[in-house]
Amino acid sequence: MKLIFGFILFLLTSAVFCQNNVNSSATVKVKLVKSLKIKKVKGDLNFGEVILNGTNQNLLKKPDEGIEFVILGHPHKEAIVTYQPALLFLENQIDSKSLLFMPAVFETGDNIDFTSPKSVKSGSTVALENNNGTGKAFIWVGGKIKVNSTHSEGDYKGTFTISVAY
Amino acid sequence: MKKISFIILILSLSLAKPAFSQVTSTSARGIANLIVPLSITPVSGDLDFGEIILTGTPITESILPKDGKLFEIVGHPNRFVTVTFDKIELDNSQWVAIYGGNTGTLIFYPDVETDDGTKVYSGDSKRLIRNGLLGKLNLWVGGSINIAANQPQGDYRGLFVISVSY
Numbered sequence: 001m002k003l004i005f006g007f008i009l010f011l012l013t014s015a016v017f018c019q020n021n022v023n024s025s026a027t028v029k030v031k032l033v034k035s036l037k038i039k040k041v042k043g044d045l046n047f048g049e050v051i052l053n054g055t056n057q058n059l060l061k062k063p064d065e066g067i068e069f070v071i072l073g074h075p076h077k078e079a080i081v082t083y084q085p086a087l088l089f090l091e092n093q094i095d096s097k098s099l100l101f102m103p104a105v106f107e108t109g110d111n112i113d114f115t116s117p118k119s120v121k122s123g124s125t126v127a128l129e130n131n132n133g134t135g136k137a138f139i140w141v142g143g144k145i146k147v148n149s150t151h152s153e154g155d156y157k158g159t160f161t162i163s164v165a166y
Numbered sequence: 167m168k169k170i171s172f173i174i175l176i177l178s179l180s181l182a183k184p185a186f187s188q189v190t191s192t193s194a195r196g197i198a199n200l201i202v203p204l205s206i207t208p209v210s211g212d213l214d215f216g217e218i219i220l221t222g223t224p225i226t227e228s229i230l231p232k233d234g235k236l237f238e239i240v241g242h243p244n245r246f247v248t249v250t251f252d253k254i255e256l257d258n259s260q261w262v263a264i265y266g267g268n269t270g271t272l273i274f275y276p277d278v279e280t281d282d283g284t285k286v287y288s289g290d291s292k293r294l295i296r297n298g299l300l301g302k303l304n305l306w307v308g309g310s311i312n313i314a315a316n317q318p319q320g321d322y323r324g325l326f327v328i329s330v331s332y
Contacts, residue, residue, distance in 0.1 A: 020204060020331050020332040021204075022204050023327050023328060024328055026208060026212065026307065027212075027326075028215075028254065028274045028324045029215065030214070030215035030218060030272065030311060031215075032220055032313065032321075032322065033217055034220055035219050035220050035222065130265050132267060133262065133265050133266035133267020133268070133319070134267070166219065
């Protein structure tokens with residue numbers, strides 16, 4: 001009889017040992033972000049020919065008549081846009097009579113046309129709107145140059161740099 | 167008595183298969199040795215690689231085990247447990263379904279250690295250290311992923327599973 005009970009107990013405890021394998025899990029995550037690019041779409045910042053008339057003049061280029069850039073990056077991320085005024089110098093001659101280009105920068109989201117533009121201050125962010133897995137924002141750059149009556153004639157050139165970063 | 171014997175015989179036959187699968191592992195420790203149920207639970211940390219900007223060059227990113235996810239195994243003191251796990255595939259299919267773009271996969275290679283930094287490989291047998299009435303073992307899980315030069319962007323996810331058994 002003891003043997004029978006022992007056998008039954010063995011069977012019951014054997015069933016307990018069936019629950020010997022357990023597991024746990026963790027989600028592995030990584031967000032791969034498309035690197036940023038900024039490319040020129042069209043336009044230039046050529047103010048053309050200006051006739052010196054002995055008075056101060058303000059030269060203006062509207063953003064939609066200037067340069068259009070496109071920022072390409074990760075959808076729905078924000079890109080920080082930075083830029084500075086640019087000095088324009090007489091070709092082959094760096095002197096105190098340089099011209100100062102004051103940029104005016106706008107963005108139109110993922111709209112390639114100059115529609116509902118928003119001003120972009122240097123250091124502010126621009127949202128990259130999704131376009132089939134690529135984040136896009138169009139940037140428009142115009143600006144103004146103040147020409148004094150004392151400026152020498154000649155071709156003035158300078159480099160305007162605009163940077164984007166996450 | 168015949169009736170009792172018949173019932174016992176029927177019971178024996180119905181439970182015969184599970185009983186035989188346990189004979190080898192249980193007989194050495196005796197029937198009376200009731201085993202503390204085995205468990206493995208996540209305690210802290212995660213396996214989140216965060217945000218990685220694609221640079222166009224292949225890179226390997228790693229999470230050190232101590233910076234990753236901590237699992238605690240609880241079971242019978244001084245018993246050995248077998249730890250099993252495998253590399254897993256992460257994919258960005260959910261992200262692509264929302265934003266568009268190309269699907270891609272990444273392999274997550276787990277790196278598992280104990281508290282003292284001893285590497286644990288899948289299939290290894292580890293003793294549960296006595297802690298009062300329980301046996302415990304901490305497993306730290308980190309790992310690495312290889313990101314290809316042309317890896318599609320997006321949020322990659324996968325489920326890492328770790329199993330333990332007596």
